[in-house]
Amino acid sequence: MTSTYPFEPTPPWTTVNPRSFLPFRTRCGHGSEALETPPLPSPRNELFNDNYVVSTHLVPAGCPRLTPDIPLPVVPKSSADAAERKRDIQQLFAEITERQECLVRGELGGERSEKPLWNCVNRYVKRVQDGRKGLTLFFAHANGFPKEIWETTLRYLLSSPTASLIDEMWSWEAVQHGDAALINETSLSGIFDWQDNARDIAHFLLYYLPEDTSSKGLPTHLHLLPETISESRKTIGFSTRSLIAVGHSFGGCSSILAAVNFPALFSSIILVDPVVVKHSKQPHSSNLHLLKLAALSRRERWPSREEALRLFKASPFFGAWHPDALQLYVTYGLCKDPQGGVKLKMSGLHEALVFADRIGANEAWELLEKVDERIELRWIVPGKPKDKGIMGEEATRVRVWRRPANSSNVVIHSAGHLIAQESPEELAQEISSFLERKYGLRSRAYL
Numbered sequence: 186m187t188s189t190y191p192f193e194p195t196p197p198w199t200t201v202n203p204r205s206f207l208p209f210r211t212r213c214g215h216g217s218e219a220l221e222t223p224p225l226p227s228p229r230n231e232l233f234n235d236n237y238v239v240s241t242h243l244v245p246a247g248c249p250r251l252t253p254d255i256p257l258p259v260v261p262k263s264s265a266d267a268a269e270r271k272r273d274i275q276q277l278f279a280e281i282t283e284r285q286e287c288l289v290r291g292e293l294g295g296e297r298s299e300k301p302l303w304n305c306v307n308r309y310v311k312r313v314q315d316g317r318k319g320l321t322l323f324f325a326h327a328n329g330f331p332k333e334i335w336e337t338t339l340r341y342l343l344s345s346p347t348a349s350l351i352d353e354m355w356s357w358e359a360v361q362h363g364d365a366a367l368i369n370e371t372s373l374s375g376i377f378d379w380q381d382n383a384r385d386i387a388h389f390l391l392y393y394l395p396e397d398t399s400s401k402g403l404p405t406h407l408h409l410l411p412e413t414i415s416e417s418r419k420t421i422g423f424s425t426r427s428l429i430a431v432g433h434s435f436g437g438c439s440s441i442l443a444a445v446n447f448p449a450l451f452s453s454i455i456l457v458d459p460v461v462v463k464h465s466k467q468p469h470s471s472n473l474h475l476l477k478l479a480a481l482s483r484r485e486r487w488p489s490r491e492e493a494l495r496l497f498k499a500s501p502f503f504g505a506w507h508p509d510a511l512q513l514y515v516t517y518g519l520c521k522d523p524q525g526g527v528k529l530k531m532s533g534l535h536e537a538l539v540f541a542d543r544i545g546a547n548e549a550w551e552l553l554e555k556v557d558e559r560i561e562l563r564w565i566v567p568g569k570p571k572d573k574g575i576m577g578e579e580a581t582r583v584r585v586w587r588r589p590a591n592s593s594n595v596v597i598h599s600a601g602h603l604i605a606q607e608s609p610e611e612l613a614q615e616i617s618s619f620l621e622r623k624y625g626l627r628s629r630a631y632l
Contacts, residue, residue, distance in 0.1 A: 186563065186593040186622055190582045195554075201464045203548040204380065206446045207297075209388055210248050211409060220245060220301050222406045226367045226520070229307065230402070233336075234343055237309045237354075238400075243368070244407050246302035246360050247388040251378040252288065253295025258375055260481070260534050274481050278537075281477070284376055285541045293376070300372040304385050305358040305365040307332050309339060311351070314400050319352035320624060321398065321426045325386060325436025327603070328539045329480070329531060331363030332356040333517035337509040338605055341613030347620045352398040357386060357436065361535040363517065377538045379435065379545025383442035390428070390443070390450050391415045397425050422449035427624070431616065433457040433605050434575075435539065438549040441556065448557035453623060455563045455616060458574055458602050461553060461584050462546040480536035488526045490515050506606045514606075553587035563619045564594035565604060565612065572601030 225241055233239040258280055261273035287293040311319075324335045335356050342348065358365045359382045361373055392415050393407045417424070429452055432440035437459025444451045487493035494515045497503035503511055522528040556562065564585040566574045573596075574581030585594040595615055600608035 186595075186619065188585075188593045189596040190566075190585055190594050192586050192589060193582050195583060195587055198463050198551070201544060201547040201551060203552050206380070206384055206387070206442075207249070207251060209384070209392075211245075211392060223303060223368050225305070225405055226364045227517070228405065233309050234340065236312055236348070237343060238312055239307055239309050240402065241364070242306050242308060242403060242405055242407050243303050244306065244389050244393040246304050247381065247384040248301070249297040249299050250302075250374070251381050251384075252298060252374050252376045253293065254298035254300055255284075255293075255295060255375045257373070257534065258284075260532075270482075274478065277481055278478055281537060281541050285543070288376060288378070289544050298374055300374075302360045302372055303365055303368050304360060304389060305332065305363060305368070306389070307356040307358075308403065309343075309354040309356070310398065310400060311353065312400055314352060314398060318425055318427065319398065320350050320620065321394075321423075321428045322351060322354040323386075323390070323428060323430045324354065324356045325430065325432040325440050326357065326359070326362065327434030327436060327605070329362070329536045330514070330606075331517045331530065332358040333363070333513050334510065335605060336513055337507055337609040338613045338616070340509075341610045342616055345613065345617040347617040347625060350620055350624055355394070357389075359435075359439075359539075360385065361539065362531050364530065366531045366535065367520065373535065375538070377535075377542055379438060379539070379542045380442060380548070382435070383439040383446075383545075386439055387443045387447050387450070391418050391447065394423075394426075396423075418450060419447060420449055422451075427452045429453050429455065429620070431455040431457065432459060434460050434602065437461070438546055441549045441553060442545070444556050444560060445552045448560060451560045453561040453563065453619075454556075455565060455619060457565045457604050457612065458567055458581075459549070460546045460575055461550045461587070462543070462576060463550050463580070463583075464547040477537045477540040480533045480540060483533040483536075485533055486522055486524070486526055486528045487519075490519060490527055493519060493527060505601070506603070507609050510606045510609055550584070550587065553584075556588050558588070558590040560591070561623060562588060562592040563615075564592070565615050566594060566596055567601045567604055568596040568598035569601040575602065 229239050229241045258277055326334055360369050392410055430440040437456045438461055440454055444454060497511055518530060519527045520530050566581050597604055597608050597611050599611055604612050
């Protein structure tokens with residue numbers, strides 16, 4: 186495909202010595218007892234549109250974790266004194282940052298956590314299958330958003346002619362996001378490693394994604410596949426699927442790391458402004474630390490969804506969103522608060538803990554050139570005058586050519602970094618164009 190940004194060579198960089206994936210164990214906890222299966226906070230089993238049904242499912246997260254199980258930092262209570270509140274937030278920021286630096290240096294200590302955690306996924310499946318091998322799309326969200334944040338993009342995509350190529354779509358939720366955050370609330374550690382989200386994605390694709398696409402319903406808790414199937418997927422991929430990952434920001438970084446370690450699983454990857462950042466000797470020179478501070482300071486509770494929506498619309502940050510995407514955030518990103526009103530499913534603290542890990546973004550940047558050239562990469566990056574991608578336009582121009590073979594890019598000028606939230610229709614059009622060009626010109630029997 187054609188590219189907006191012409192080729193640019195990668196300048197010299199300092200290695201971060203990327204880590205190999207930690208092997209999985211398919212049962213967590215001590216002993217061989219089966220995991221207790223939690224209920225879904227927000228189960229769905231309904232029509233998504235005339236041709237697709239949406240349902241919600243749970244799968245165990247990868248085990249063990251890369252991080253130890255340590256207590257959550259204490260978030261300072263709100264204060265009438267703005268200066269005092271700012272000082273307390275800065276102190277918490279420093280504590281989280283230092284803890285993350287200790288992890289990177291190998292000085293944190295503690296055993297890898299084996300507490301059972303869960304990932305939540307939405308499945309969007311065609312109501313009538315024609316028996317031919319179609320496409321499976323896998324969507325991985327940005328930090329701070331529930332799995333349903335993609336649904337405006339999905340609706341536009343499924344109203345396009347390309348929908349005929351798509352048999353099934355899965356929308357991912359990391360362990361501290363959305364419904365998964367509610368399920369895992371008492372088991373989440375006070376530190377997070379981005380590679381664990383990448384491992385969780387690979388764990389799902391290897392051990393739990395069903396062999397065949399079927400219009401039949403699936404159980405809430407997806408079944409562990411036979412070992413022979415999982416082992417086969419590691420080397421030759423899926424027997425009856427062509428899988429395309431679509432990863433935004435944090436989800437794009439995670440998709441890259443998963444593909445480096447298990448390339449056979451992926452046919453292509455659509456990278457929506459992924460957080461892929463070259464290592465810097467100044468660890469807080471990026472705008473990621475500003476995002477961490479904002480997450481720690483953000484409001485988490487409102488008297489009602491209606492009031493939350495009204496205030497979001499008045500905010501410059503949320504006001505730039507497509508109205509349907511904002512409504513999805515209010516519907517699925519908030520839940521009832523036992524204290525009254527509504528609150529965020531994912532706390533600002535957990536959002537900050539995700540932002541705190543910078544090594545995952547550095548590893549993804551360095552490892553990009555090792556992504557199997559068989560996997561086509563399509564970059565979709567922002568083009569707003571004041572937001573042309575993570576770390577600015579120059580960094581974006583280099584990033585999109587880190588693996589130049591079988592790669593292309595396009596700029597969406599109507600959006601900043603939050604492309605899926607601000608310009609879901611244009612994003613769907615770009616995804617559709619890519620699928621049509623790569624898969625639509627061949628017969629479905631070939632797929």
